[in-house]
Amino acid sequence: MTNKRYLPPGALIPFLDALPETVVKSVIGQSVNDLPIHLLSIGKGVTKILIWSQMHGNESTTTRALLDFIPWFLNSSQKSLQEAFALSIILQLNPDGAETYTRLNANNVDLNRDAINLSQPESKALNNLYHTIKPDYCLNLHGQRTIFSAGKKGETASLSFLAPSANIERTVTPPRKKAMQLIVALKKTLEKVLPNQIGRYDDSFNPNCVGDKFTQLGSPTILFEAGHVSGDYQREITRKHLLTCLKTFLKTLITNDCNHSIEEYFNIPENAKDFIDLIISGVTVIHNGKNYFEQELAIQYQEKLKGDNVIFIPVMVAFASKIPLKSHKKIKLSKGLIDSPLHFNKRKMIKISNLTSLI
Numbered sequence: 001m002t003n004k005r006y007l008p009p010g011a012l013i014p015f016l017d018a019l020p021e022t023v024v025k026s027v028i029g030q031s032v033n034d035l036p037i038h039l040l041s042i043g044k045g046v047t048k049i050l051i052w053s054q055m056h057g058n059e060s061t062t063t064r065a066l067l068d069f070i071p072w073f074l075n076s077s078q079k080s081l082q083e084a085f086a087l088s089i090i091l092q093l094n095p096d097g098a099e100t101y102t103r104l105n106a107n108n109v110d111l112n113r114d115a116i117n118l119s120q121p122e123s124k125a126l127n128n129l130y131h132t133i134k135p136d137y138c139l140n141l142h143g144q145r146t147i148f149s150a151g152k153k154g155e156t157a158s159l160s161f162l163a164p165s166a167n168i169e170r171t172v173t174p175p176r177k178k179a180m181q182l183i184v185a186l187k188k189t190l191e192k193v194l195p196n197q198i199g200r201y202d203d204s205f206n207p208n209c210v211g212d213k214f215t216q217l218g219s220p221t222i223l224f225e226a227g228h229v230s231g232d233y234q235r236e237i238t239r240k241h242l243l244t245c246l247k248t249f250l251k252t253l254i255t256n257d258c259n260h261s262i263e264e265y266f267n268i269p270e271n272a273k274d275f276i277d278l279i280i281s282g283v284t285v286i287h288n289g290k291n292y293f294e295q296e297l298a299i300q301y302q303e304k305l306k307g308d309n310v311i312f313i314p315v316m317v318a319f320a321s322k323i324p325l326k327s328h329k330k331i332k333l334s335k336g337l338i339d340s341p342l343h344f345n346k347r348k349m350i351k352i353s354n355l356t357s358l359i
Helices: 009-018 061-074 076-084 095-100 120-135 172-192 210-216 236-255 262-266 346-358
Strands: 024-028 036-040 049-051 085-090 135-143 148-150 159-162 198-200 222-228 270-272 274-288 290-306 309-320 325-333
Touching: 009 036, 009 095, 024 120, 036 061, 036 120, 049 120, 061 076, 061 085, 061 135, 061 236, 076 085, 076 236, 085 120, 085 236, 085 309, 120 210, 135 210, 135 236, 148 198, 159 172, 159 262, 172 210, 172 222, 172 236, 172 262, 172 325, 210 222, 222 236, 274 309
Parallel strands: 049 085, 049 135, 135 222, 159 198, 274 325
Antiparallel strands: 024 036, 036 085, 148 270, 159 222, 274 290, 290 309
16 A cells, blocks of 8 residues: 555554564654554664654655665665664654545644644654754655646756755754755755756745754754656655655765755755646636637646545636646647536536546
8 A cells, every 4th residue: 555645544554563673663642533653763873863754644755755765774785874873753743634634633733833832742742752862853754736846937846855944034054054965965866867856945934834943943954845757646756766865865964975055055946836737728618608719727636535545636727828837738629618617517527527547
């Protein structure tokens, strides 16, 4: 089940049970619905790294990448890394959200906006762990939607990074500078296979965000955003690139090969919301009794959990003679009639719903 976007907590049990005794398994708290929040402690080095994934329950790609990364790190060939680093890994900080495939936790709270209030048990568990281990580095692992481009009108943002700000002035503090330099190292490695597909997330300061808070507290923190690769709606290709990222991060630290300028970080193009999943052209739209000929339809897929699979529902979000967005796929119809910009008639709905098979 680990090759699916849907990764409920129960799917992790075989992986956890199969881990060797060298991995210290513990529970650092309970979710709102009393699901355990598991912690894996790996390695015996002096450099402490805190890694957490699925703070948002519907962002499973980074968790699946960790399922690849952990066995690699535990392999005997990585003995030097095991002796250099002590990793504290939370595979699913939000197990309730992972269960229901929702961004928020069971109290409908965004855990990445709860760094100050610490109103949720999951937030408290992460915060307590941070203050217990006092990490040298933090990796905050997320997923991002298909709408992002790497720069205005750029290519799809397959991976994006952020060195969070520590204040409203966005000062380049020493911890933030370290994070920036490490991101540049990651970008230089990944750009060979993802040319023009690496973006930089908006660095506006938000003290409610966990990355901003941990940067304030002195820990270099990197936000990872797993994005879209053309045609890869299951995010298996992105998963492989994330594995490369995690490996590169440790190897960069152990070789101290991170003497990069902050200008190189700011030269990474900032994410823009310039993509739509699908554009259908050659359509006549009837809206409020008026015909609009040769229109383009902008279709965005909504992710919905059905059974143990995530399905993609096509939803029309706009129509125009020319949609001012880039698209991951284009279809031209020889004839098409849509009776409303918000509702397809029954005959055409059959055709539109079949678009799910295209991904």
